[in-house]
Amino acid sequence: MSIGDLLDIHPSELKFPFELRKQSSCSMQLTNKTDQYIAFKVKTTNPKKYCVRPNTGIVLPGSSCNVTVTMQAQKEAPPDMQCKDKFLLQGVVAPNGTSNKDIAPELFNKEDGKVIEEFKLRVVYVPANPPSPVPEGSEEGSSPRASVTEDGNHTTSLPDAVTRLLEDPKEKHSSSEAWSMLSKLTEEKASAIQQNQKLRQELELMRKETSKGHGGFSVLFVALAGLLVMELTRAMVINKMARVVDVGVVVDPRWTVEEPQSQLHPSLFYHHDWWTDHGGAANPVLSIYKPPNRIRSL
The missing domain is CATH 1.20.120 (Four Helix Bundle (Hemerythrin (Met), subunit A))
Known part of the structure; x- marks a missing residue:
């Protein structure tokens, strides 16, 4: 979990189940720790590869908001399954009553006296769900598929x-x-x-x-x-x-x-x-x- 003065972010890194030619998704939860309206915005170093919904929004005082990140299907795996992509989440205090459609890019401009909280999230690839283990021995009535010779060869x-x-x-x-x-x-x-x-x-x-x-x-x-x-x-x-x-x-x-x-x-x-x-x-x-x-x- 990433802890800030305005927002708490969980989890602190984005874990995607990786499988070739299949898209995968993960989500993160934003929690407003204040009694004010908090606007957020999500950026990524590789916008063509990911889809973020919602990428901007308002978290009401004391409430939470879920953000879903979807990775497009990949044709090849990166070396050593290491991903260099990163995400940046920004949070800023918004006027009371602000709605999602009222969020403007200028709201996240860094100015004197304005506090903009930033969280950097890295991307981690995890193996897709492993196949179910095969029970030892064959079912009754089924023909044997393999045997072991006297010298130990299958x-x-x-x-x-x-x-x-x-x-x-x-x-x-x-x-x-x-x-x-x-x-x-x-x-x-x-x-x-x-x-x-x-x-x-x-x-x-x-x-x-x-x-x-x-x-x-x-x-x-x-x-x-x-x-x-x-x-x-x-x-x-x-x-x-x-x-x-x-x-x-x-x-x-x-x-x-x-x-x-x-x-x-x-x-x-x-x-x-x-x-x-x-x-x-x-x-x-x-x-x-x-x-x-x-x-x-x-």
Whole structure:
């Protein structure tokens, strides 16, 4: 509280709950300590940022008056949440019977013998109301959203991860792009499987015919065998890629990427490469992820 001879001001500083792109308000109370009419006027160092109602008025003898200050919505937060804006409240004795419409700017001119009381109020930003705490444990009947592995790492169930990706309004467009890519990969996978089955049948037939004719292998047989190996490898790649895309976003936790080699959507990247497991086998991997997280493991 700021205490003067004419007025008491409460509080002594203006505290605004700060939240980006939302306006906020606070109020202060002016109390007339005298048996005279007291006129007041409120000024600020940043008039475009604040709205004061009323910014001038009369406080009757022994009564109080509330002043509301509204801060316009801010697009960015100041460094360290420190605000340099200040307010100045002036109070002066007015003739008895003075009304709000009778207040003139000249009333606050500093002249010899006139007492003008001044209060300087600083602006303080305080955090907006924090969200309600989340109770520990899940509700009965609800599916678990997370679990803890034996090594202490937290893992999230795949359906929930996909649900979060699809329910995010900002990711609806990018997720549709991902599902489109998934559909294409699934079709390629089915086509590759059919080709593999056909090649297996032809290879088996050639093997039987070759074994009946002579013990060696023909050039055609070797060529078909090589083609089969290539198609099997391609099917493995597509199978891995489709499996990974199907869950939304993930790669093997042992494989990381600093920068994507290609971009599917401005907010969704994909990248495919190979990682080698403990047995020395090369495994193809496709990752789909969002910046700035880079890669998430579910």
